[in-house]
Amino acid sequence: MTRRVARRLADLVVVFLGVTLIIHLMVFALPGDPIAALGGDRPLAPNVVAELRERYHLDEPVLQQYLRYLGGLLQGDLGTTFQGQSVADRMALRWPVTITLALTAWGIEVLLGVLLGLVAGLRAGAVSDRLILAGTVVATSIPVFVLAVSAQLWLGARLSWFPVAGTGEGWPTAYLLPAAVIAVFGLASVARLMRGSVVDTLRTDYVRTLRAKGLRERQVVGVHVMRSSAIPVLTFLAIDLGYLLGGTVVVEGVFNLPGVGQLLFQAIRAHEGPTIVGVSTALIVVFLLTNLLVDLLASVLDPRIRHE
Amino acid sequence: MTDPASAAATPDATLDNAPGSAPGRAPVLEVRDLTVSFRVDDGRAPDVAAVRGVSFDVLPGEVLAIVGESGSGKSVSSLALLGLLGRHAVVGGSARLGGPGQEPVELIGLDRRALQDVRGRRVAMVFQDSSGALDPVFTVGFQLDEMLRRHAPDLSRAQRRDRAVELLSMVELPDPAQRLRFYPHQLSGGQAQRVMIAMALACDPEVLLADEPTTALDVTVQREVLDVLRRLRERVSTSIVLITHDMGVVADLADRVVVMRAGEVVETAPVRQLFDAPRAAYTRELLAAVPRVGTHERPSGATESARPALAFDELVVEYRDRRGRAVRAVDGVTLSVRPGEIVALVGESGSGKSSMGRCALGLAPVTSGTVEVVGTRPGHDSPRTVRAARSRVGVVFQNPAASLNPRYSIGESVAEPLLVHAGLRGAELERRTAELLESVELPAAWVSRYPHELSGGQLQRVSIARAISLGPDLLIADEPTSALDVSVQATVLDVFREVQRSLGFACLFISHDLAVVDELADRVAVLHQGRLVEAGERTRVLGSPEQDYTRRLLAAAPVPDPAEQATRRATARS
Numbered sequence: 032m033t034r035r036v037a038r039r040l041a042d043l044v045v046v047f048l049g050v051t052l053i054i055h056l057m058v059f060a061l062p063g064d065p066i067a068a069l070g071g072d073r074p075l076a077p078n079v080v081a082e083l084r085e086r087y088h089l090d091e092p093v094l095q096q097y098l099r100y101l102g103g104l105l106q107g108d109l110g111t112t113f114q115g116q117s118v119a120d121r122m123a124l125r126w127p128v129t130i131t132l133a134l135t136a137w138g139i140e141v142l143l144g145v146l147l148g149l150v151a152g153l154r155a156g157a158v159s160d161r162l163i164l165a166g167t168v169v170a171t172s173i174p175v176f177v178l179a180v181s182a183q184l185w186l187g188a189r190l191s192w193f194p195v196a197g198t199g200e201g202w203p204t205a206y207l208l209p210a211a212v213i214a215v216f217g218l219a220s221v222a223r224l225m226r227g228s229v230v231d232t233l234r235t236d237y238v239r240t241l242r243a244k245g246l247r248e249r250q251v252v253g254v255h256v257m258r259s260s261a262i263p264v265l266t267f268l269a270i271d272l273g274y275l276l277g278g279t280v281v282v283e284g285v286f287n288l289p290g291v292g293q294l295l296f297q298a299i300r301a302h303e304g305p306t307i308v309g310v311s312t313a314l315i316v317v318f319l320l321t322n323l324l325v326d327l328l329a330s331v332l333d334p335r336i337r338h339e
Numbered sequence: 340m341t342d343p344a345s346a347a348a349t350p351d352a353t354l355d356n357a358p359g360s361a362p363g364r365a366p367v368l369e370v371r372d373l374t375v376s377f378r379v380d381d382g383r384a385p386d387v388a389a390v391r392g393v394s395f396d397v398l399p400g401e402v403l404a405i406v407g408e409s410g411s412g413k414s415v416s417s418l419a420l421l422g423l424l425g426r427h428a429v430v431g432g433s434a435r436l437g438g439p440g441q442e443p444v445e446l447i448g449l450d451r452r453a454l455q456d457v458r459g460r461r462v463a464m465v466f467q468d469s470s471g472a473l474d475p476v477f478t479v480g481f482q483l484d485e486m487l488r489r490h491a492p493d494l495s496r497a498q499r500r501d502r503a504v505e506l507l508s509m510v511e512l513p514d515p516a517q518r519l520r521f522y523p524h525q526l527s528g529g530q531a532q533r534v535m536i537a538m539a540l541a542c543d544p545e546v547l548l549a550d551e552p553t554t555a556l557d558v559t560v561q562r563e564v565l566d567v568l569r570r571l572r573e574r575v576s577t578s579i580v581l582i583t584h585d586m587g588v589v590a591d592l593a594d595r596v597v598v599m600r601a602g603e604v605v606e607t608a609p610v611r612q613l614f615d616a617p618r619a620a621y622t623r624e625l626l627a628a629v630p631r632v633g634t635h636e637r638p639s640g641a642t643e644s645a646r647p648a649l650a651f652d653e654l655v656v657e658y659r660d661r662r663g664r665a666v667r668a669v670d671g672v673t674l675s676v677r678p679g680e681i682v683a684l685v686g687e688s689g690s691g692k693s694s695m696g697r698c699a700l701g702l703a704p705v706t707s708g709t710v711e712v713v714g715t716r717p718g719h720d721s722p723r724t725v726r727a728a729r730s731r732v733g734v735v736f737q738n739p740a741a742s743l744n745p746r747y748s749i750g751e752s753v754a755e756p757l758l759v760h761a762g763l764r765g766a767e768l769e770r771r772t773a774e775l776l777e778s779v780e781l782p783a784a785w786v787s788r789y790p791h792e793l794s795g796g797q798l799q800r801v802s803i804a805r806a807i808s809l810g811p812d813l814l815i816a817d818e819p820t821s822a823l824d825v826s827v828q829a830t831v832l833d834v835f836r837e838v839q840r841s842l843g844f845a846c847l848f849i850s851h852d853l854a855v856v857d858e859l860a861d862r863v864a865v866l867h868q869g870r871l872v873e874a875g876e877r878t879r880v881l882g883s884p885e886q887d888y889t890r891r892l893l894a895a896a897p898v899p900d901p902a903e904q905a906t907r908r909a910t911a912r913s
Binding site for chain 1: 421423451455456457458459460463464466468471472473474475476477478485486489490522524535538
């Protein structure tokens with residue numbers, strides 16, 4: 032087990048280096064000059080530009096910039112924005128919003144997705160199964176943007192069930208609606224994955240054995256079918272948590288939630304290289320860590336992985 | 340212990356009083372007019388009848404064998420008794436359960452909760468695929484404990500643990516206390532089957548339904564599990580219903596036999612009577628189809644030739660496991676097949692016999708040593724030569740349903756090699772395809788049929804037709820009849836022998852079944868854990884084996900003859 036964790040951590044370092052390098056290169060390749068943009072419509076004096084370039088090391092080759100950035104990271108420094116703010120400080124204010132939003136959405140996915148999938152799987156072919164299946168198809172085919180705006184209009188503005196925008200009312204009221212909107216897509220996938228998994232498990236010989244042992248159906252499903260079916264679903268849920276943390280851009284925009292997604296969006300628009308790299312790096316770390324965690328959880332659930 | 344001889348000695352006159360009834364003692368389980376049919380398409384298509392009016396009794400402490408080929412309804416009947424068939428099955432008739440001193444209960448039509456109380460506690464089941472029948476994510480101990488917790492709620496945790504250890508030692512599993520912490524994948528197939536048996540016996544059921552309990556196991560392992568079952572009869576009062584297709588297993592273990600065919604009981608008789616004087620024509624056919632090791636003389640089609648059709652020289656095959664460690668599948672085997680000769684490669688699973696077959700086809704890595712196939716040496720000669728040689732090698736695999744493309748008609752499958760290698764087109768191709776189908780005794784008019792329209796035996800004949808389409812010099816046959824019923828196996832083997840005699844190709848025949856090998860092969864090579872144990876003329880190896888392992892292998896396969904099986908048991912014990 033320890034060897035497994037060590038190996039996974041080593042993998043994690045390699046992936047981390049690769050992904051941050053790619054982001055660095057991509058930010059560098061963005062069209063437009065951020066220093067020139069700082070001056071607005073008025074062109075900056077050449078000596079000012081040169082000084083700014085030197086201060087932010089923009090005159091160095093990209094690889095050298097990357098290594099310098101990594102060096103800073105090791106000392107806990109995520110870099111400085113062109114306005115002179117610390118990237119870490121800017122993110123610190125926004126993380127709680129995004130994390131709350133993502134975790135709320137994830138919770139909705141886990142609860143509803145697993146439940147709907149289980150019901151559909153246990154009644155494969157019945158009316159309830161078909162309804163759930165049709166529902167998931169509809170849900171996945173609506174663009175997040177459309178869903179977000181309509182939800183805001185109907186449930187927020189017209190019916191006033193939820194606040195229209197902002198985080199003023201705190202958790203859960205302010206977060207439920209945007210969380211539900213981003214959860215819909217993953218929810219449909221979770222439900223379908225769970226359904227297939229349950230159907231497969233119910234067909235196995237060992238479920239027949241459990242029934243032949245005289246176990247109550249509640250035990251067969253609750254103890255055995257649930258655990259076996261959860262293993263593939265869990266892997267998806269882990270990847271999805273990463274997606275939720277990074278993919279809240281649109282929803283944070285629509286509902287005006289001051290989260291990391293919004294920060295990233297603004298940074299990309301303003302060519303804020305250090306912020307883009309900083310936010311992305313943080314998201315990657317979160318993503319890699321959740322994956323590691325789920326891998327370990329899967330090996331707890333499935334002894335065959337553990338003894339590999 | 341009930342000796343088969345004494346069972347046979349009971350008067351047979353009473354046997355015919357009622358259908359399926361047995362003399363003397365009151366039955367533990369009385370099945371009358373059991374019918375099972377399956378609803379198709381929610382009733383839009385006519386129901387399919389799987390079991391029609393089946394009646395039999397299970398007496399206290401006896402082993403009742405239900406034999407039949409696939410589709411005979413033997414497994415369906417047993418699953419129907421416990422209501423395990425799912426919602427598409429309609430079950431009728433009666434099945435009264437009630438051992439001595441037990442409350443009688445009618446199983447058919449019993450409500451779900453009451454049925455759940457009967458399952459496991461009064462009637463337990465053991466299935467064929469033991470490794471698949473245990474939940475892979477829970478320990479053996481948990482799964483045993485679960486059974487006890489369900490049916491014996493009065494026991495304390497410690498008592499349940501003691502009982503679990505006792506059960507595992509009853510089925511002769513070594514270190515029973517440690518095994519409780521094992522997961523199913525850490526057990527071998529035979530060990531997993533013993534755990535299944537232990538679990539089934541946990542609550543002292545009146546009846547144990549064992550559905551092909553040893554079919555998925557190697558012969559020596561099968562022997563061990565049969566031994567365990569046999570010794571259990573001396574210690575527990577449970578009656579065993581043994582569902583099997585293997586007449587050898589029947590002869591070894593059963594007291595009485597029910598023969599089923601196409602959903603109906605054909606014959607019910609004490610075991611000796613069934614083997615000595617079968618009354619039903621079908622029983623006689625079934626018994627005649629069972630291959631037996633007899634080692635009678637037979638001319639060999641082998642020709643003396645400078646170059647063998649296939650030669651392995653000090654062959655070593657290694658695979659890498661997930662951690663990159665080398666696992667040696669074949670360990671320094673030297674063996675050759677002369678033109679026109681059938682050499683059988685015999686061994687249990689993991690012996691390396693299939694790896695050797697794959698080597699001959701160029702599908703397995705040769706770690707060291709050489710393989711020479713129809714005059715070429717893959718890895719030494721140019722790829723072009725090797726590829727050209729490949730068209731002179733045919734192959735037949737175990738599962739014909741999986742080795743034929745389901746979207747090709749059987750005509751297309753057989754014609755494909757002719758099209759690719761021989762360049763035949765049009766009428767010439769059609770004529771040759773028809774000829775090939777006829778040579779394996781299939782009507783030429785079937786060319787446009789698809790695999791799903793054919794039975795397993797017919798499909799295997801199509802595979803043979805495809806393998807011989809180019810007139811190969813060498814044929815690799817990997818367990819070609821293992822997935823087939825005995826009577827089907829007999830016809831496929833006939834076809835195979837016929838085709839080999841007329842075409843005279845050399846053949847490497849891979850099999851675990853010594854009786855099949857005895858019917859077909861000229862020479863026999865025995866493999867064990869990747870090493871060649873013994874090789875030689877068939878009559879010599881099977882008739883007077885020199886090596887201990889060959890002898891064990893021969894002794895492990897139960898023979899379809901209760902008297903001889905009893906003698907073997909007696910000699911094994913002394």
